[in-house]
Amino acid sequence: xxxxxxxxxxxxxxxxxxxxxxxxxxxxxxxxxxxxxxxxxxxxxxxxxxxxxxxxxxxxxxxxxxxxxxxxxxxxxxxxxxxxxxxxxxxxxxxxxxxxxxxxxxxxxxxxxxxxxxxxxxxxxxxxxxxxxxxxxxxxxxxxxxxxxxxxxxxxxxxxxxxxxxxxxxxxxxxxxxxxxxxxxxxxxxxxxxxxxxxxxxxxxxxx
Amino acid sequence: xxxxxxxxxxxxxxxxxxxxxxxxxxxxxxxxxxxxxxxxxxxxxxxxxxxxxxxxxxxxxxxxxxxxxxxxxxxxxxxxxxxxxxxxxxxxxxxxxxxxxxxxxxxxxxxxxxxxxxxxxxxxxxxxxxxxxxxxxxxxxxxxxxxxxxxxxxxxxxxxxxxxxxxxxxxxxxxxxxxxxxxxxxxxxxxxxxxxxxxxxxxxxxxx
DNA sequence: AGATTGAACGATTTGTTGATTATTCAGAAA
DNA sequence: TTTCTGAATAATCAACAAATCGTTCAATCT
Numbered sequence: 001x002x003x004x005x006x007x008x009x010x011x012x013x014x015x016x017x018x019x020x021x022x023x024x025x026x027x028x029x030x031x032x033x034x035x036x037x038x039x040x041x042x043x044x045x046x047x048x049x050x051x052x053x054x055x056x057x058x059x060x061x062x063x064x065x066x067x068x069x070x071x072x073x074x075x076x077x078x079x080x081x082x083x084x085x086x087x088x089x090x091x092x093x094x095x096x097x098x099x100x101x102x103x104x105x106x107x108x109x110x111x112x113x114x115x116x117x118x119x120x121x122x123x124x125x126x127x128x129x130x131x132x133x134x135x136x137x138x139x140x141x142x143x144x145x146x147x148x149x150x151x152x153x154x155x156x157x158x159x160x161x162x163x164x165x166x167x168x169x170x171x172x173x174x175x176x177x178x179x180x181x182x183x184x185x186x187x188x189x190x191x192x193x194x195x196x197x198x199x200x201x202x203x204x205x206x207x208x
Numbered sequence: 209x210x211x212x213x214x215x216x217x218x219x220x221x222x223x224x225x226x227x228x229x230x231x232x233x234x235x236x237x238x239x240x241x242x243x244x245x246x247x248x249x250x251x252x253x254x255x256x257x258x259x260x261x262x263x264x265x266x267x268x269x270x271x272x273x274x275x276x277x278x279x280x281x282x283x284x285x286x287x288x289x290x291x292x293x294x295x296x297x298x299x300x301x302x303x304x305x306x307x308x309x310x311x312x313x314x315x316x317x318x319x320x321x322x323x324x325x326x327x328x329x330x331x332x333x334x335x336x337x338x339x340x341x342x343x344x345x346x347x348x349x350x351x352x353x354x355x356x357x358x359x360x361x362x363x364x365x366x367x368x369x370x371x372x373x374x375x376x377x378x379x380x381x382x383x384x385x386x387x388x389x390x391x392x393x394x395x396x397x398x399x400x401x402x403x404x405x406x407x408x409x410x411x412x413x414x415x416x
Numbered sequence: 417a418g419a420t421t422g423a424a425c426g427a428t429t430t431g432t433t434g435a436t437t438a439t440t441c442a443g444a445a446a
Numbered sequence: 447t448t449t450c451t452g453a454a455t456a457a458t459c460a461a462c463a464a465a466t467c468g469t470t471c472a473a474t475c476t
Binding site: 151155161169184186187188 | 325359360362363364366367368369370377379388391392394395396
């Protein structure tokens with residue numbers, strides 16, 4: 001069992017090198033096998049197929065990212081709004097940089113989310129769990145107020161969809177995206193918050 | 209001049225029939241020209257190219273849609289939240305149905321937004337103008353409160369991006385999309401509204 | 417037995433060719 | 447002159463062949 005894990009790791013390692021150097025499409029199973037000093041057929045004792053190797057790489061990488069997000073979500077000394085801010089901005093910056101400067105990463109992201117729609121969904125769910133925890137604590141502290149935390153987390157994700165795969169939706173630069181995310185977050189926060197802000201002025205507008 | 213407009217209309221009409229019947233890619237300029245009893249070369253006196261004919265068709269169609277949106281934005285007897293609701297839902301339903309049941313429309317939408325990114329941007333801007341008007345009036349009536357209407361309109365669009373090209377982002381059914389849009393709108397509204405709702409309970413949560 | 421191989425298979429990709437098509441423009445019609 | 451034509455051009459597409467590659471599995475090794 002320890003044996004198998006080591007071999008799997010070896011395969012993942014070899015594939016990681018090939019994928020990041022030549023791209024997913026341009027590396028063959030034969031090459032990966034040869035790097036591991038085994039026959040192509042033998043790879044299939046450890047992974048059902050090529051895509052599953054890519055998925056293993058993505059999962060490994062994503063898990064680290066998730067841990068980081070979890071830390072951001074529970075930072076002491078910051079209020080809920082700041083932590084939500086950190087969370088969403090980290091997400092935006094990570095994907096932006098990853099896809100921007102690394103065409104290989106972009107290729108793999110595209111292939112995986114195309115052929116394995118469940119995977120993208122799984123990522124969303126994981127992040128939602130973190131969001132729910134954040135919202136839950138925020139509600140306990142009276143910082144936010146909402147009916148259904150699970151649902152609200154879904155809605156926050158829906159509203160920030162544009163910033164999750166930034167370059168799929170638009171060709172905006174990172175600063176512009178950050179400015180937009182800041183604005184959207186502000187709208188959402190003020191909505192969540194049971195009104196720390198005391199703007200009580202009733203309609204005093206000058207109608208034309 | 210009146211002459212030219214008529215010829216342009218004739219071309220647009222012929223192309224509209226061909227495009228909606230056989231698709232954009234499958235209709236040739238020669239066919240459109242022949243339908244108009246003219247030579248292919250002559251089309252280029254009226255349109256710079258094939259794509260521009262498609263754009264003219266899209267523009268015509270979209271203008272009607274815009275008018276409809278404008279009406280929804282100023283419906284008397286409805287408050288700002290309801291009108292915003294109507295606006296965003298109309299947008300969602302229109303694009304959903306259009307792209308869902310009409311593969312020709314989908315093809316044209318894809319081609320145009322691919323080759324003419326400016327066009328999609330122009331549509332967004334037009335809708336934003338309507339949004340700004342809605343927000344402006346809502347603020348005058350004290351229904352909403354915001355710093356910068358133009359910016360807020362942009363943020364509303366950013367937050368509802370997912371519902372603007374629904375089938376590009378997800379495979380959700382219309383009911384699910386509607387439920388989500390409802391939720392996102394709610395978050396945004398409560399954020400916009402200077403608190404008609406009187407939830408004044410200060411942190412009464414039971415901290416563990 | 418279980419682990420591994422590598423030739424064989426079918427699917428996918430690549431390369432190439434020929435035909436179609438958008439676009440142009442020199443000239444014909446008006 | 448202005449308006450239009452339609453053959454010429456260059457770009458794109460479709461179809462087919464060859465090669466490559468992911469995957470399988472009967473045979474081999476340990």
